Amino acid sequence: MSSEKTENIDNSTEKVIKIAGSITVDELAQALGLGVTALIGELFKNGIVATINQRLDFETAQIMIDELGMTNVRLERKNTASKLTEGNRRELSKDAVARPPVVAVMGHVDHGKTSLLDNLLHKKTAEGEAGGITQHISAYQLEHEGRKITFLDTPGHEAFAAIRQHGAMLTDIVVIVVAADDGVKPQTIEAIKFAQGANAKIIVAINKIDREGADIPRTMADLSTHGLQPEEWGGDIMMIPVSAKTGEGLEKLVESILLLADVEELKADVEIPAEGLVIESHMEVGKGSVVNLLVTGGELKVGEFVTAGNVYGKIRTMLDFRGKPKGKATPSTPVTVTGFKELPNFGDRFVEQKDEKTARKVALLNAQETANEAASANVTSTDLLRMMNSADNAKVFNVIVKGDVLGSVTSVVDSLKLIDTKGEVTLNVVATGVGDVTENDVHMAVGDEHTVVYGFNVNVPTNIAKLAARDGVQIRNYRVIYELLDDAKNSMEDLLGEEIVETELGEMKVMGVFRSTKTEIIAGGQMLSGKVTPKVLARVKHGKEVLGEAEVVSVQKERIEAKELIENEVGGLALKTEKKITVEVGDRLEFFARERKKRTL
Numbered sequence: 001m002s003s004e005k006t007e008n009i010d011n012s013t014e015k016v017i018k019i020a021g022s023i024t025v026d027e028l029a030q031a032l033g034l035g036v037t038a039l040i041g042e043l044f045k046n047g048i049v050a051t052i053n054q055r056l057d058f059e060t061a062q063i064m065i066d067e068l069g070m071t072n073v074r075l076e077r078k079n080t081a082s083k084l085t086e087g088n089r090r091e092l093s094k095d096a097v098a099r100p101p102v103v104a105v106m107g108h109v110d111h112g113k114t115s116l117l118d119n120l121l122h123k124k125t126a127e128g129e130a131g132g133i134t135q136h137i138s139a140y141q142l143e144h145e146g147r148k149i150t151f152l153d154t155p156g157h158e159a160f161a162a163i164r165q166h167g168a169m170l171t172d173i174v175v176i177v178v179a180a181d182d183g184v185k186p187q188t189i190e191a192i193k194f195a196q197g198a199n200a201k202i203i204v205a206i207n208k209i210d211r212e213g214a215d216i217p218r219t220m221a222d223l224s225t226h227g228l229q230p231e232e233w234g235g236d237i238m239m240i241p242v243s244a245k246t247g248e249g250l251e252k253l254v255e256s257i258l259l260l261a262d263v264e265e266l267k268a269d270v271e272i273p274a275e276g277l278v279i280e281s282h283m284e285v286g287k288g289s290v291v292n293l294l295v296t297g298g299e300l301k302v303g304e305f306v307t308a309g310n311v312y313g314k315i316r317t318m319l320d321f322r323g324k325p326k327g328k329a330t331p332s333t334p335v336t337v338t339g340f341k342e343l344p345n346f347g348d349r350f351v352e353q354k355d356e357k358t359a360r361k362v363a364l365l366n367a368q369e370t371a372n373e374a375a376s377a378n379v380t381s382t383d384l385l386r387m388m389n390s391a392d393n394a395k396v397f398n399v400i401v402k403g404d405v406l407g408s409v410t411s412v413v414d415s416l417k418l419i420d421t422k423g424e425v426t427l428n429v430v431a432t433g434v435g436d437v438t439e440n441d442v443h444m445a446v447g448d449e450h451t452v453v454y455g456f457n458v459n460v461p462t463n464i465a466k467l468a469a470r471d472g473v474q475i476r477n478y479r480v481i482y483e484l485l486d487d488a489k490n491s492m493e494d495l496l497g498e499e500i501v502e503t504e505l506g507e508m509k510v511m512g513v514f515r516s517t518k519t520e521i522i523a524g525g526q527m528l529s530g531k532v533t534p535k536v537l538a539r540v541k542h543g544k545e546v547l548g549e550a551e552v553v554s555v556q557k558e559r560i561e562a563k564e565l566i567e568n569e570v571g572g573l574a575l576k577t578e579k580k581i582t583v584e585v586g587d588r589l590e591f592f593a594r595e596r597k598k599r600t601l
Contacts, residue, residue, distance in 0.1 A: 014072050014073075014074060014193070014197065015031075015072055015073050015074070016073075016074050016075075016076055016197060017031045017032075017061075017073060017074070017075050017076070018075075018076045019058050019061060019075060019076070022055040022056060022057050022058070023055065023056055023061055024052070024053050024054065024055050024056070025039055025040060025043070025050050025051065025052055025053070025054050025055075025056065026052045026053065028056060028061055028064070032065070032068070032070065032073065034068075036052055039064070040052070042064060042067060042068060043064065046064075046067065058075065061075060062075050074197070092267055092268070092269055093269050093271075095269065095270075095271060096267040096268060096269045097267060097268065097269075097270055098265075098266065098267055099266050099267060099268040099330070099331040099332045100141070100147070100148040100149055100150050100261075100266075100331075100332040100333075101149055101150070101172045101173050101257060101258075101260070101261035101264070101266055101332070102150045102152065102171045102172050102173070102294065102332050103149055103150065103151050103152065103171060103172070103173045103174070103175055103257055104151075104152045104171040104173075104174045104175070104195075104200070105117055105151060105152065105153050105174075105175045105177060106174055106175070106176050106177070106191035106194070106195070107176055107177035107178060107187065107188060107191055108177075108178070108179070108182070108185035108186070108187040108188050108191075109187060110179075111177050111178060111179040111182065111185075111188075111207060111208075112177055112179060112207040112208055112244045113153060113177045114153055115244040115245070116177060116205060116207060116242065116244035116250070117140065117151055117153050118244070119244050119245075119247055119250060120142055120151075120250055120254065121140050121142055121151075138152070138153045138321075139151070139152050139153075139279055139292060139294060139321055139334030140153070140321045140334070141320070141321055141333065141334065142254070144254050144255075144258065147258055148332070149254065149257055149258070149261075150294070150332045150333065150334060152171060152279075152294075152334075171198065171200050172200060172201065172261070172264060172266055173200060173201045173202070173203060173257060173260055173261065173264075174191065174194075174195035174198075174200045174201070174202050174203070175202075175203050175204075175205050175253070175257070176188065176191050176192060176195065176202060176203070176204050176205070176228075177204075177205045177207050178204060178205070178206055178207065178219055178222075178223065179207050179208045179211075180206050180207065180208050180209050180211065180214035180215060180216055180219050180241070181208055181211045181212070181213040181214045181215070182208075183215075183218065183219055183222045184219070184222040184223060184225075184226060188226075189226055192226055192227065192228065196227075201260050201264065202228065202237055203237070203238045203239075203240065203253070203256055203257060203260065204223060204228060204230075204237060204238070204239040204240070205240055205242050205249075205253055206219050206220075206239055206240065206241045206242065207242055207243065207244055208243065208244070208245075209241045209242065209243050209248065209249070210243040210245055210246050210248070216241055220232075220233070220239055223237075223239070238256045238260070240252050240253045240256055266332075268296065268297050268331035268332070269297050269298065270297075270298060270299055270330060270331065271298075272297055272298045273298050273351060273352035273353070273354075274295060274297065274298035274299055274300035274301070274304065274306070274329075274350075274351075274352040275295075275296055275297045275298055275349065275350065275351045275352065276293050276294050276295040276296040276297070276300070276349070276350055277293070277294050277296065277347065277348070277349055277350070278291060278292070278293060278308050278309075278344045278345065278346060278347060278348045278349075278350060279292040279293060279294050279334065279346075279407075280292040280346065280405050280406065280407050281340075281343045281344055281345075281346065281405065281406045281407075281434070282343070282404055282405040282406065282434050282435070283343065283434050283435045287338050288338060288339075288340075289313070289338065289339075289340040289341070289342060289343050289344075290336060290337075290338055291308075291336070291337050291338070291340055291343070291344060292334065292335070292336050293329075293334070293335055293336075293337055293350060294332075294333070294334050295329045295330065295331055295332065295333050295334075295335065296331055296332070297331055298331070298352060299328050299329065299330055300315065300318070300328060300329045300335065300337075300352065301315070301318075301327065301328040301329075302315050302316070302317065302318050302326075302327055302328070303315060304352050305352070305353045305354070305355060305356050305358070305359040306340075306350050306351060306352050306353060306359065307350065307351055307353055307359050307362045307363045307366070308340070308344035308345075308348040308349065308350035308351075309344050309345050309348035309349075309363075309366055310342075310344075310363055310366045310367035311340050311341060311342045311343070311344040311348075311363055312340070312341060312353070312356075312359035312360055312362070312363040313339040313340035313341050313359075314339045314356065314359075315337050315338075315339045316337075316338045316339035317337065317338045317339070318335050318336070318337050319335065319336045319337075320333075320334075320335060320336075321334055321335075321336075323336075343406055343434055345406065346406045346407040346410055395424065395425045395426070395450075395492075395495040395496065396425070396426045396428055396450060397425055397426070397427050397428065397450055397452075397488070397491060397492045397495060398428045398430050398445075398448060398450055398451035398452070399416065399427065399428070399429055399430065399451070399452055399453075399454055399488065400429075400430050400431045400432070400441050400444055400445060400451065400452070400453045400454065401413055401416075401429065401431075401432045401433075401454050401456070402432070402433050402434070402435065402436070402437050402438075402441060402453065402454070402455050402456070402458050403432075403433075403434060403455075403456040403457060403458065404434070404435075404456065404457035404458055405434060405457075406434050408456055408457065409432050409433070409434060409456070411481070412454070412456050412481065412484065413429055413432060415481065415485055416429070416485065416488055417429075419485065419488060419489050419492065419601070420601060421492055421601055422601065424496060424601075425492040425495050425496065425601070427488075427492070430444055430445075430451065431444055435458065436455075436458045436459045436460065436461060436464075437453055437455050437458060437459070437460045437461070437464050437475055437477075438464065439464060439467060441453050441464075441475075442464060442467050442468050442471060442473050442475075445468075445473040445474075446471045446472075446473055449472070450495065451473070451474075452474045452475075452476055452488075452491060453468070453473065453474065453475045453476070454476055454477075454478070454484055454487075454488070455475060455476070455477035455478070456477075456478055456479075456481070456484060457478075457479055458477065459477075460475055460477055489601060492601060493598065493599060493600050493601055494598075496598075496599035496600075496601070497599060498596045498597060498598055498599065499596070499597055499599045500594060500595070500596055500597075501594070501595055501596075501597050502592050502593070502594050503592060503593045503594075503595075504530070504590070504591075504592050505530050505531060505532065505536055505591040505592055505593060506527060506528075506529050506530020506531045506532050506566075506567070506590075506591045507527070507528045507529050507530060507588055507589065507590050507591065508525045508526065508527050508528060508532065508565075508573075508588065508589045508591070509525050509526050509528055509586070509587075509588055510523050510524075510525045510583060510584070510585055510586065510587045510588065510589060511524055511525040511526060511570070511585060512524045512525070512585060513583050513584065513585065514572070516580070516581075516582065516583060517580070518577075518579070518580045519576060519577055519578070519580075520574070520575065520576060520577065521550060521573075521574075521575040521577060521581065521583055522572065522573070522574050522575070523572065523573055523575070523583055523589075524570070524571065524572040524573070525570070525571075525573075525589070526568070526569070526570045527565050527566060527567050527568060527569050527570075527571075528567070528588075529567055530566075530567065530591065531564050531565060531566045531567070531591075532552060532555060532564060532565050532573065532589075532591045533552070533555065533563060533564045534552055534553060534554055534555055534563075535551070535552065536551075536552050536591050536592065536593055537549055537550070537551055537552070537591070537592055537593065537594055538550050538551070538552055538573075538575060538589045538590065538591050538592075539589070539590040539591075539592065540581050540583055540587060540588075540589060541587060541588045541589075541590060542584065542587050547581050547582070547583070547587070548577065548579065548581040549577075550575040550576060550577040550581065551575065551576045551577075552573055552574070552575060552591070553574040553575060553576050554573070554574045555571060555572075555573060556571055556572040556573070556574075557569065557570075557571040557572075558571075559572075573589070
């Protein structure tokens, strides 16, 4: 990236740009604070001739922002459903009632988020997670002295950044868990940014204070360098020392959350159509679509019709987070429902509709708008990448992704796309889906050795595994996200093949030539640098001209065979050649090793 490109760009504050399906060149330029001609010029440099009203899809806009070096700009997909149901979202009325706070628990992997929640809720779930890592959002409610708190346990691994970001957007308060013996880590910083971007209040739980090496003041100092000033030091961030293992400090943490909720005076309207957000969704045999919802307004009841994005349905069953039936759900309540005709997307806003006809109509309108916006994007990321990379040389790695829940599928796909292939391998997501690997997944992968079916937290039925083996289809099933990503990266590296690497070893000045035939040279000289041993290669140079290459057969020092000659030593060499090379006194021999190495990304 040239300095001319970035010298006038302010990267000091983060800017969020929301795009539904596509955006015009003019709109993107205005959002970025650039002249439209500058953006058109940048597109032109990358092989795209665009006009001011031409539309760019989401991925293309992201690529151009990266090319411009705007590290402070973050793109978000605007939910089309919210646009069509805006009438159901309104300012709070005078009849709004108090509601429980929604608290997201975030932090670095293995800093004890889920264990902390387990202790609070008297649950034991951490052992059941693959590798002790939360794989998707879980929602719980805690009751303390007659008051409720809704908790969202969000994943800690960087691969689940997409889910964690949605977690922050859903919440009023973010509890950032930091291990007292480990301090601030990259995902801690990520969580801070997400919380700040969502305008959520922050409380820090300094965990693992029972461990040897725990250093609370140092942890506070680390956090202060990232904009979180403890109350004890004159700041406004409550930092509570806790131990998820012993329970120390957890009572104070809960009280601090309720105190902050009181200050915020959190309220919601209940005399409105029910609305909220899709936290998670997956398919279950015998139940169909099973969807986790967080109610943000109104009262959701069994039997009501709702829309979420392009999907609608009738609430057939409703369970609380412990799996017990519920007749209705009030604001800030997480529930699991059945009845949607299809799986709604993770993060979609759901809205109650008066009847099935209305629900179907709204879902259809949403689907049409989504399709229109996608079709109107006449410059796509595929076009841009094809121009930016040499298509003739690019390798293609095709993947089909199946996951247990929709949020996990989204995060796996997003994380796969983040693997840096330096433009040499193109990742192509052929298809995605929720549920076990099926016969259709195998059929899609047949005939291409570079297509892999990745399963994440799903099953591969025996008959499907046999079918895949028969048809030569690779199914790779994982329960831990970073193992899947490592496998994908290794597979893409395999597509790169090998490269020839040369290592310079030393140099000799020829002082005498004793024999020179079509296939053999015997010469002597002084080593100018490095060393020479048998089996290495020699490049024969006359001035700057390369006369040819030979292999060192043997080394002599003082007429006795030796293992090596080193710098400043004088000795003789026997060289083997494939064609006659005329070596003269004064020529130089450059010694090197040549080997094949697997290329890496």
